[in-house]
Amino acid sequence: MGDLLELSVAEAAAKVAAGEISSEELFGAWREAAAGDELNAYLWRAQEAEPGSGPLAGVPVAVKDIFCTEGVPTTAGSRILEGYAPPYTSTAVRRLAEAGANVLGKTNMDEFAMGSSNENSAYGPVLNPWDRERVPGGSSGGSAAAVAGGLAPCAIGTDTGGSIRQPAALCGIVGLKPTYGAISRYGMIAFASSLDQCGPLTRDVTDAALLLAALQGRDPCDSTSVGIEGGVQAPSREDLKGLCFAVPSELARDEIDAGVREVFEATLARIEELGGEIAEAPLPHAEHGISAYYVIAPAEASSNLARYDGVRYGLREEGAGDLVEMYESTRVAGFGAEVKRRIMLGTYALSSGYYDAYYGRAQRVRTKIAADFDAAFADFDFVVTPTSPSVAFRLGEKTADPLAMYMNDFFTVPMSLAGIPAISIPAGLAEPEGGGPRLPVGFQIAAPAFAEQPLLEAAYALEQAIGFEARPGGGGDG
């Protein structure tokens, strides 16, 4: 049994395809592992698997609870969707099933994907398998913790401003945010529609490619989806010769933990060892990314979340009996503090008389950030940064300071605003500020829109060279 859990997705799928193991065996082993969840990573676990065939035959996938799954509870980490079992299945989950994969469970998350620590879940925080006193990152914290903690072989999540990459970094696994439009958003509960994108969280780059290959593609149900031309293949590149990696010039003055900076510098050296070139590129507007993001995302969220009114599905608090009373009681009880804060921020930003000053200006900043990347990619192949300015922080450490929490997304938000793909791979371990056992550090590589294949190739070569083997000491069933 234990051996099955050691297999990567690619290895397990190959063994199922070769008939060496059955898909029932594989699923059974992982179901048992998931049952030992002590991290609060799962909100729902499957009991049975549907037999399937395809490149992912028999592979169990942990699915962030933001993806609608027909007849299976889907809460988006919110009380307001308590008891909701959607009447339909999201395209991402459907495509995984068509490739032969099975849903292993639905994973915990920050409410409506709003958060960077998973502490905003209505169903309790997820614990980091490396140190249960610390956060796994967010908002796809349950998916990241499940993979890192040996509770799932792979997972899918969503990334709006870093929600796949940051928890992947904090949990020491691979997280990929594809180009906006690469994967259908149909059935993915909307937070900020112009930014939300589905992506894989896996143990290694090869598995990320395997999942992306199944997930990507144009979907007639999502007008903004286009897919990746030529599809996605397993990466095999061994060096980085002839490739140029640009470090944003502004990085030098940004606040980054010493340990994180050290791992980042060491990774740059590794790139050079592999024949890659390191350069500096100006991204002058990237530092305004957080400001723009925290106008655009709440604005869209304020509109997306207005449908939760207790009438058609989910939670209903009757209140004193009158309709307006019911709306109010339902929302007071159903939404958490961070969600309410962003609904208010977003409503304000879109209000008549403020639109130009906030939403309009934020969109102009977004355009300039995208232009910065365009300019950088005219000269360089990739842009690289640390994924997060720090390693995993303590539970409760930043909950009282929303701004400090928002700064976690500093390095990931610009790519989301530009709509370009970016991957976080584990690059090493670093001591947290204030001391303690060493924790994973993520290295982020961003590429031009739809350049997923070159991105995966470069990440793969670097991953092989880094040889990150560390595993969390505790978590899961060992």
Add this chain to the structure above:
Amino acid sequence: MAELEAVIGLEIHVQLSTKTKMFCGCELSFGDEPNVHTCPVCLAHPGVLPVPNEQAILYALQIAAALECEVAPRSIFHRKNYFYPDSPKAYQISQYDIPLARNGRLGDVRIHRAHLEEDAAKMIHLGGSGRIHGSGASLVDFNRGGTPLVEIVTEPDLRSAAEAAQWARLLRTTVRQLGVSDVNMEEGSLRVDGNISVRLAGSEQLGTKTELKNMNSFRFLERGIEAELARQRELVEAGGVVEQETLHFDPTDGTLTPLRSKEEAHDYRYFPEPDLVPLAPTEEMLREAREALPELPAARIERYREQLGLAEDVAALLAADPETAEYFEQAAAAAGPIEARVVANWVTGELAAALRQDGGEGSAAGSRVSPEALAELVAMVQEKKISHGSGKMVLAALVAEGGDPAAIVEREGLAQISDSGELESIVAAAIEANSEAAAQIRSGNQKAIGAIVGAVMKETKGRADGGEVNRLIKQQLSS
């Protein structure tokens, strides 16, 4: 005080008769069980996304072409946020600063813009007045929610209630002819709101306007605008000021009541719909829309005048109703060498009168008189086989029972007296019986001839040709 001039613009919502809704695959229906045509998308379940209906886009492009609008190369869908039970997403997908079409014209009225959007669900208020205030409970039927709509906004080019109603009829005819909507005001597939103001005649400045809603027939549209204009005139003439508000027209008693200002105090927080890409019609779609355009009333009037030599008013009457126009064209074709002008006069004159006489609002196309029958009848009159008067009698019979005009002429014995010997003796008898009139004619009073002609017609039951009778009377009296 100088005279006050009415300034009226219309806002029209046209429900498109596509098979499915604007952004999902649910069937469109009217009058089905409530809430049977719904799905996760139109009920706004979490995670759903809208997908634009291509047929609706094509229909909207046809309307844009018919209204001679400029079509935006890339128009944008916006979210119009408002929280109300008829809007499950809590926003309506509409168009805002870059609509599908702009700067058009229909007849004498300029079109400001036309855009695509989705209809709200239908609310039914139980008890009270049927409106939400004072109702005991409200029900929502999501069957209508998401129906494709084209909103058309005119410039304030109309100057009277009658003109507004007349123009709205022209719009309905035009859209109906495109086949893109049922345009039925009673069923709500055509909804017309009025923007109404008054100003001193000759002034260039617009007065404060009010918005008038709930006029669900052309008659009510005219009456509602009339009532509001009267109210504004009285107010202004008494030295008062018109306040901007939305008024609800009650067709049962003709009263206007302001909607509560709370209902109007909307900040729609418009922003571009991130779930949709810009609407960029391809050359092919634009061509398809243009090619699908039937001949519209304005073009038809022009052709009838230029090519068929019809008088303008007759041409306009025919073109106003495509079915009548079609009927006329079939009759004219069947009438062969007879001038189209003559056939047109029969359709708009004698036939219309006979249909009115018959009661009801029967149209030529829906009547028992086939275009071929009318053509045959007109030919018989033109060829003097029957008199004009007999022609009208035959037409009345055709309207009542249909059939073949020749058979009716035969049955009723209406064939014109062609034996000149027979007619001569009838004329001689009439002169003898009206000796006084004959004397007057001889002494130069030509008007007196009417009495003798009348006697001949009475005797022949109208079967004599009037011209021939006149000639014979003069001939016999001068001999």
